[in-house]
Amino acid sequence: MTVNVLLTDADTAVREYCQLETFSARCRHGDVIVMTTARFGRMRVGRCIDASSRSTALEKALQSDSNLLGCYADVLDYADRTCSGKTACDIFVPNRDLLSTRPCFAELTTYFEAAYQCVSGEYNSIINHYE
Numbered sequence: 255m256t257v258n259v260l261l262t263d264a265d266t267a268v269r270e271y272c273q274l275e276t277f278s279a280r281c282r283h284g285d286v287i288v289m290t291t292a293r294f295g296r297m298r299v300g301r302c303i304d305a306s307s308r309s310t311a312l313e314k315a316l317q318s319d320s321n322l323l324g325c326y327a328d329v330l331d332y333a334d335r336t337c338s339g340k341t342a343c344d345i346f347v348p349n350r351d352l353l354s355t356r357p358c359f360a361e362l363t364t365y366f367e368a369a370y371q372c373v374s375g376e377y378n379s380i381i382n383h384y385e
Contacts, residue, residue, distance in 0.1 A: 267369060268291050268367050268368065268369040269367065269368065269369065270300055270301045270302045270365055270366070270367050271302075271345075271347045271365060271366040271367065271368065272301065272302035272347065272365050273302070273347060273348060273363060273364075273365065274347070275347050276344050276345065276346050276347065277344065277345040277346075277347065277366055277368050278342075278343075278344050279337050279342065279343050279344075279368075279370050280341070280342045281341050281342070281372035282372065283341070284374060285341065285372040285373060285374055285375070286338075286339050286340060286341060286372070286373060286374075286375050287337045287338055287339065287340055287341070287342075287343060287370050287371075287372060288338050288339075288370060288371045288372075288373050289330060289333040289334050289337050289338045289368065289369075289370045290369045290370055290371055291330065291367070291368055291369040292328070292329045292330045292332065292333035292334075292366070292367075292368045292369075293326045293327065293328055293329060293330075293366070293367050293368075294326060294327050294329045294348075294352045294355055294357060294364060294365075294366050294367075295325050295326025295327055295355075295357035295358050295364050295365075296322070296323055296324070296325050296326065296357075296358045296362050296363065296364050296365070297323075297324065297326050297365075297367060298323065298324070299323070302363070302365035303323075303363065303365070322358075322359070322362065325357045325358035325359075325362075326357045326358075327355035327356075327357040329351075329352060329355060329366075332351050332352070333345065333368060337370065338370075345366065345368075347365065347366040348364065348366075352364075352366060
């Protein structure tokens with residue numbers, strides 16, 4: 255499943271991308287992506303972690319173990335390398351790079367949340383040469 259969201263400079267809403275979904279950033283011609291937020295983990299109950307399916311046992315577990323909810327890795331560096339400066343990019347959830355961060359217990363369902371802006375400009379690759 256692909257979720258397409260076109261954001262403007264003023265709209266930087268953080269959105270959730272569940273297991274087997276694709277974060278898909280797109281900007282119009284002349285604009286490039288600037289990632290503003292990217293986290294991978296189990297941040298909160300929401301679209302990807304359904305509160306209606308929570309049992310009493312899970313409720314007690316969440317209260318007694320803070321590692322079951324609120325665990326995440328800041329993956330903005332990864333999202334920047336993958337998307338920033340481009341006019342379009344896709345990040346499949348989960349992927350090897352996201353899973354390698356291991357922010358939560360392996361048995362827990364994790365998801366990706368991200369936001370970006372489209373800004374006027376173009377991508378310029380900067381290569382540092384060391385002598």
